Amino acid sequence: MNEARRQQALLVALTTGNACPQMLALRETGERAARGLQAYRSNAEAIADRALASVFSTVQAMVGESDFTHLACEFWRAHPPLRGDLGEWGGGFPAWLEAHTAMANWPYLGDCARLDLALHRNERAAEAPLDAASLALLEAADPSRLRIQLMPGVALLRSAWPIASIYRAHQLEGIEAERAFDAVREAIAAQLGESVLVARKGWRAVAHRFDLRSAGWTQDLLDGVSLAAALDNAGEGFDFAAWLATALRESWIEAVVVSND
DSSP states (O other): OOHHHHHHHHHHHHHHSOOOHHHHHTSOOHHHHHHHHHHHHHHHHHHHHHHHHHHOHHHHHHHOHHHHHHHHHHHHHHSOOSSSOGGGOOTTHHHHHHHOGGGTTOTTHHHHHHHHHHHHHHHHSOOOOOOGGGGGHHHHSOGGGEEEEEOTTOEEEEESSOHHHHHHHTTOOHHHHHHHHHHHHHHHHTTOOEEEEEEEETTEEEEEEEOHHHHHHHHHHHTTOOHHHHHHHHOTTOOHHHHHHHHHHTTOEEEEEEOOO
């Protein structure tokens, strides 16, 4: 059995508990083999727990460390990592949580996990400087030929639940946290949805709660809609100058580019 097949057999044994006879024939057999396999499995599950907890810290805080460990181990068995970089593993965790029958009383948990994942991916995204010279195009070029390119890793999430408020409450302590959680419980009871922009400020990913107009505008930019079309979609009440000042202060914009379309 070559090494690739042995590794595949080991993965099957770890995730299903059924040891491959050909694999065991090359190593120990019987009780000693079972102990070795259990050691492998325990180590892998511990790694899975740490890897997911580093990404989905809000979810872990919501369900508790013990239950999160059980979920991480269950997810690892169902969807083991396919590459060496565990920082890239876990992309399917939000949808898996959403479909988990034991999480049915937490319908907002999947979107909370999506926000955690967006924050994680934003901090791992490539760093890009602002092309300040390109801002001159805003005055010199036809808006129908311009696109505003946002920084790598910028993401927009829209949820039927108050995910930004839930995330923020878990960042606070003391009396501020108590008040924030009171507000979160009321928002969940009323099923108040929120839109969130995830963007990096310095080296830290930040979650910005957006209103519907700002969310629609941002989605247009992410979709590559022209500046002219995005402004039309945003409507007369949209203050582009104020948005631009905020976007530059918060480092959302990478460049203004001329479309070849």
